[in-house]
Amino acid sequence: MSLSSTTRPDEDTGHKRTHLRDVPWACGARQWSGIILFAFVLTHLLNHAVGVFGVEAMQHVQQWRWLIWQSLPGTLLLYGAALAHMGLTAYRVTLRRTWRMPRDEAWQIMSGLAIPLLVVNHVVQTRIAHTWFGVDTGYQAVLYKLWPGAVFSQSLLLVVAWSHGVIGMHHAMRYQNWYTARWRIAGLVLAVLIPCLALMGFIAGGREAALGPAPEALTAAQAGRLAMAGGTLYWGVAGFVAAFAGLIGVFYIRRRVGAIVTITYRGFGRVEVPRGTSVLEASRINHIPHPSSCRGRGRCATCRVQVLSGSEHVAEPFGGERMVLASLGAPENIRLACQLRPTQDLGVRILMPVLGRRFDVDQDEAAMEWALEREATILVLDLRAFTTLTHNRLPYEIAVLVNRFSSEMRQAVESHGGRVDQMYGDGLMAVFDTSDKKSTGARAALRAARDMSRVLELLNGEMRGALPIPIRAGIGIHTGRVVLARVSDGLGANELHAIGDTVAVAATLESASKEFLSDYVVSKEAAEASGFDFSRLTAREVTMDISGASISAYAIADAATLGEVMAGKAVLGILNMARA
Template structure:
């Protein structure tokens, strides 16, 4: 996420109280240093994975990896990123006002603190041994010495470092517009890569121990590594002691500084140490307050309305200002994770956690209530329903409606769709084929064809009982929707599709009357499906008073739709009146 420029007053306030973690350059440095370290771990694990093909393949891949990471630029970049990430992350942890947090955030902290301890020995026996003492660190030599004695410790290092990086990358990228399109593939790779790396490590290790033993390290090398080991582990211990001391200093400072009163609308006043963020205050007092980005200022779910005391807060800057601008928030709305009141404040949480039963991981529960994804929405409405039911007995109406509901549900579900809403004279269905727009669009068109066939069957069976034949208009549109739970608890609710895509599908169905067509299909659905609509006339529709328009194709009947999906539609096949 790009950061905008910051106001001088905000910089002064931040620097004055020492909140380095709030500065834009610190946030970006922590993020990019993490990305560099993740890239190193990724290339290292991929190098392990080729061990499936033998030690020779590992050493060949290692040669190319060393060109990147053992060059002077690569070395400076790698160790600079490691130092930057350790210092800034440790500082951020030390400044925490509460240890109540979601499970994945807790694992990131625990794994991040464990990595230096786990990796120190590995670095000593590879980079330090090679650069300082000219030791052999080829895969043959390393695997011969490590396998199988160090299999558990190396596997632990792999799992801890990889999971730490994957969680960090997920939270860094999840708000990118393209992320949901690659999320499934990314999850597969996140599981597959470490599994292959472990398999390659085992396969390579078994081969290495059956090869001739590599040259043993000289007494001078062993003595030098012992001295380096003492130095490295002393540095790690010193860093750990400094980290613990920093936590103690900040804890004492929080105990002696004055407190501020934050009054939550609906929850009452709470007292917190000066400098505590509103999100931390909510967690300290178990006030429901979602934040899907874990308080990093990348989402807007933790936003609050400042009811009083807004004048005592510094102006939004950096990530907060960018996020608030992206959602068009008024001046009284702020991000709870980014404001640290130094005077009394009164606020209202704008996005409370839904559901009566509040669990420990409030952020995970918030994500259970809504998800955005691409899907195809189909809206169907029966024509002249009042005429169909006029002077009919209640039982006759019930028979018609239930038969209609049953047949339509079967038509939708047989093509992988889901009935979102069913009402007396119509329905709305959602087709989502695992993030593949083509699959959802094609399924919706096939279901629409089957629905018309079912209505023809109903007309044939109930000809004597209906005053007029049953007909329907169908609108289909593909785009982004929000699938939101509507109800009073996760176990007692319905999932509903919400968003502009739904409104467009409804408008397309209404337009089918004007076009005298059984189906009106948006160009987005037509393009996503891959079917050939080129011989139909594209129509422009204005949807609202603001001039929003959509392009669509009017399909007159099921025969034409059949021809489109069969790929048999040719110029001149249609009646000119319908084209």
């Protein structure tokens, strides 16, 4: 995309103006430069962690690390990424219209300003000293100088740099489909474990290095030149930070004395903000509940609004906003509030309400609490001929049957790690999502289905004289992506419910069990995910009612046949072990 496609009208001059934030590559460059810097910090800390095995082990690993970061391409990549990340991030921060933000975002800004100041002396004493005077930068020499006088400053640098990078990586990955709860938990463990191991290695290596030979000292002239370079670099960085803070102040004053636009929120009234303020920032400034899962980065659509008036003055969507809106199939009057910066009066309606009783600027975690997408297996069960079963029965008899059925079915689901999502008089829907592995949920659903049939047989035996016909049920099982959303009753209570195509497919499979004269219909996806042996069964096509598309599934006549399918996998496993 060319720069001309990302320009905006300037009402004062009538010309087009281009903001760096409007250029599609700017966001990607900022993100990838951060990933490069995080990779450098990660390898550095892992090298520190080897210190628990001694300084010699640290030095050995360092040789491999130097092959990457002290080579000419590595050096250019590292320092180029540092300059790009600092410049692009500083520019983005200076354009903020409000300083109301989540705590971790505030920490990222503060830590980002602190890192250059904390790292200056370390760079001067290692990279610059080695380049100018050939100073030994091996672990023995460096740790000898750092231990124990610089323990606090180096530990502080480690914690600040690492936490800054971890937060950035989390927000860069959180909207990837593969970044499930399992990966988030593993990432959290590593995020805590790696710096702890690095500090342990630093302490162990420092104590060992202090007992070794002292490195060759610099001459007075060399030390003077190095101190002068360090002072120049330090004050240069400090000047950058000061200029950055001053620039923020200048932009703030300019916005306060500049043109004002009025944004009219349906249901919240009119607010006045400086021209160029995004609709999301205007909401935060004026404490208007407005969800935003990605915190104004244009990566999600939770902040989207409908433009009710003034659309003729609104620029066309660009870059990431255009891709997000296109993925939703949104009409022209739908925009992302975080990217919509009105230059004329505007009327909007917030499309996604804030769930819950309390509005907090940190809507990221709230969004994850109220809705998430993951792999799950859905089981839908429906009693056959329920009208016939309850015909001419006394109300008490119907109540006994329904309550006994509900109790036994819920126990069968929960005993295999599932959760009853919906329970109605003659059926239920259950969700098996306790693990991020598809195989775990699929196997649990099939085992629960087998137990349900066994329970129905027991009920038939107990209530034989009270029922006109035996109790039978059809079960549909499908594995796929579902949205787990909390549905509130408005009084504080809320329940987690599964929503999506996977639920509809499971319900269709249950309906198909009547046509196939089978107790179970299991989709090919669920069968493959379970790992059980369905090879002796023939897949059949089931047509979806709404879309008309078909899905492959296996019809299983009864619990005995399902048991053979599940046992067949166990037999195959034993045979494979014997062959091995």
